[in-house]
Amino acid sequence: VRELDETNFMATSALAELPSKILLDHLHSPAFLLDAEWQIHYANPAAQQVFGLSPDPRPPLALEQLLDHPDQDLKHVKGLESDRGRYAWIRNERHYQPQVSSYALSDDSVGYLLLLMDVTHFKKQTENMTTFLQTVSHDLRSPLTAAKGFVDMMSMVGDLNERQQAMREKILISIVDMTNLVEKVLDAGRLDSEMGTYLLRRETCDPSAIAEKVVSNLTGAAQKKAISLSLEVSPAVPPMNIDEMMLERALMNLVENAIKYSPDGGVVEVRLYVENNRLYFSIADNGLGIPADKQATIFEKGIRIRRAEHRTIRGSGLGLFIVKSVAQQHEGDVFLKSVEGQGSEFLLMIPIAGLNVVGAGS
Numbered sequence: 001v002r003e004l005d006e007t008n009f010m011a012t013s014a015l016a017e018l019p020s021k022i023l024l025d026h027l028h029s030p031a032f033l034l035d036a037e038w039q040i041h042y043a044n045p046a047a048q049q050v051f052g053l054s055p056d057p058r059p060p061l062a063l064e065q066l067l068d069h070p071d072q073d074l075k076h077v078k079g080l081e082s083d084r085g086r087y088a089w090i091r092n093e094r095h096y097q098p099q100v101s102s103y104a105l106s107d108d109s110v111g112y113l114l115l116l117m118d119v120t121h122f123k124k125q126t127e128n129m130t131t132f133l134q135t136v137s138h139d140l141r142s143p144l145t146a147a148k149g150f151v152d153m154m155s156m157v158g159d160l161n162e163r164q165q166a167m168r169e170k171i172l173i174s175i176v177d178m179t180n181l182v183e184k185v186l187d188a189g190r191l192d193s194e195m196g197t198y199l200l201r202r203e204t205c206d207p208s209a210i211a212e213k214v215v216s217n218l219t220g221a222a223q224k225k226a227i228s229l230s231l232e233v234s235p236a237v238p239p240m241n242i243d244e245m246m247l248e249r250a251l252m253n254l255v256e257n258a259i260k261y262s263p264d265g266g267v268v269e270v271r272l273y274v275e276n277n278r279l280y281f282s283i284a285d286n287g288l289g290i291p292a293d294k295q296a297t298i299f300e301k302g303i304r305i306r307r308a309e310h311r312t313i314r315g316s317g318l319g320l321f322i323v324k325s326v327a328q329q330h331e332g333d334v335f336l337k338s339v340e341g342q343g344s345e346f347l348l349m350i351p352i353a354g355l356n357v358v359g360a361g362s
């Protein structure tokens with residue numbers, strides 16, 4: 001055993017002494033060594049092949065010259081050191097996820113390693129999964145509509161006794177739940193910034209009318225939990241050129257969540273106001289709140305909080321992804337202020353600028 005250990009130790013120490021360039025030479029992923037000015041001093045064989053470069057570009061080539069996609073400007077690359085970056089670089093129909101790390105050179109200057117991980121395979125898998133989900137969800141719509149139609153008609157073909165009534169109600173609730181889930185999956189697929197094909201249907205509409213409709217639709221759900229649900233609209237809210245249906249869905253998700261994740265007897269306040277030429281929908285609750293370490297990822301697809309209190313509440317983890325996508329498609333964003341155990345405030349912001357302004361065209 002001792003002998004084996006020693007051999008292993010020798011192998012590791014010899015490995016540790018391998019010049020790092022040799023390792024990069026054998027990597028299947030494109031890799032670059034860059035200087036502090038982001039100039040390429042070394043491109044490994046995979047990078048040479050993908051970008052058609054010579055092994056040792058002289059004089060050093062500015063990385064900028066390889067960047068020919070809107071997502072690939074130098075500012076984006078520099079930002080990758082702290083943020084992995086969601087967007088893959090596309091070359092010859094392959095998708096690469098860039099990663100940057102800095103290292104200190106012997107003369108105390110900084111250099112960068114830029115690694116492009118080939119994620120084509122994962123991308124394809126995600127696409128297949130999304131397409132599959134879209135197809136299944138779409139095909140579930142008709143049977144669900146039929147089921148709801150027949151349940152609605154049951155009382156017309158004869159009297160139902162009390163137990164049958166109660167069962168009918170439960171079937172109806174399940175059908176509505178399923179329909180909502182199907183619609184959410186379809187919305188999330190349509191709005192996906194990488195795969196979706198949804199184009200906003202802009203029209204002149206009054207944002208306060210959207211809020212009134214959503215609040216009125218959810219008054220019943222709030223009453224069931226004895227939650228006080230209120231709406232306050234500032235007189236400064238102007239008509240806007242926005243996608244009414246999508247904005248209604250986004251707001252619906254936020255108010256539904258505020259009700260879902262608040263205890264009985266809670267308070268949910270919806271406010272619309274204008275600040276610095278931006279329209280804000282604020283949805284505040286005094287419910288479960290969201291832990292600080294989860295707040296950054298909560299808007300991603302499929303993310304739910306893994307806490308017992310949240311687990312007892314049904315959901316798909318798609319609602320906030322839809323909200324963020326709708327905001328971004330309107331050049332806006334969504335912000336969250338939350339303290340676990342005390343409550344949350346979601347701010348859906350739409351700039352009163354560009355195409356969002358009435359009269360700016362569609």
Ligand code: ADP
Pocket residue numbers: 253257258259261262285287288289290298303304305310314315316317318319320321343344
């Ligand atoms: P869903 O509610 O369908 O799970 P969402 O994307 O709408 O999906 O929300 C993601 C997660 O964020 C939820 O599962 C929940 O844990 C948390 N969350 C959302 N809104 C609130 C809220 N108002 N208060 C507390 N937690 C929330």
